[in-house]
Amino acid sequence: QVKIDTNSNFGSLSYVQYLLYNVPTKGTVAAYGTSVEGKFPHFEKFNNNGTYQKDDKGQYVLKSYAELTGEGYAGNEPYDNGSLIGKNTSTYLATDANWKSIETPLYMYERSNKQASASKKTCMLIRGKYNGASDYTYYKLDFVYYDEDTKAKVYYNLLRNFIYTMKINEVNGEGYNSAAEALSQPACNNISGDAVAANYTNISNGSKQLL
DSSP states (O other): OOOOOOOOOTTTEEEEEOOOOOESSOOSSSSSSSSGGOOOOBBOOOOEEEEEEEEOSSBBBBBBBHHHHHHHOOOOOOSSSTTTTTOOOOHHHGGGGGSSSSSSSSOOOHHHHTTTTTTGGEEEEEEEEEOOOOEEEEEEEOOEETTTTTTTEEEEOBOOTTEEEEEEEEEOOOOOOSHHHHTTTTSSSTTEEEEEEEEEOOOOSOOOEEE
16 A cells, blocks of 8 residues: 555645556565565564464564565566556546545555666656646655665565555645656655555454455
8 A cells, every 4th residue: 555644744735646657557466486485475473482473452463664675575576577567658647537635545566666677666746736826746756765774765665565655744846847757857856755664454354364
């Protein structure tokens, strides 16, 4: 799941909408063949005795993004080098129905985004009307985080079982005149935001749990 934090600071930007660009059109039910030795990755945490860790409500405790990627999991894409990436045409961008309100979360198949080429990376586009303007202005935001060890920005892999929340910290100017122009440029300096990955809430009927 990908969403915008509704408590973001949009400043003078109104009528805000967003969409995802370069999104997989297919995915897999099972996350096989992408971790060490081609095994199924474990999203759950284990105790020292090999049993599953559970919280005080009896739900499985899931690994963090850092823990999972540290074990080598980068996402499972059932295609070669992004060959089935969609939602990236001029028609898609021009269709108003594809632009969603900030209250609407978006869903996608997982994506090995870090390894994707620059033109194929999944990104977020935001549009709004700045300072009372009649036309939309457009901003591109990448799914990145700051690595404390390397002191560099690193692309997130967009993995299953996680929520990626984009919080807008500040909008201090207009973006680009079109979505296409925003996509052709680096992430816009007139908008700042933080992408945060958090475990998705477990789906359960009270006795069984789906991860």
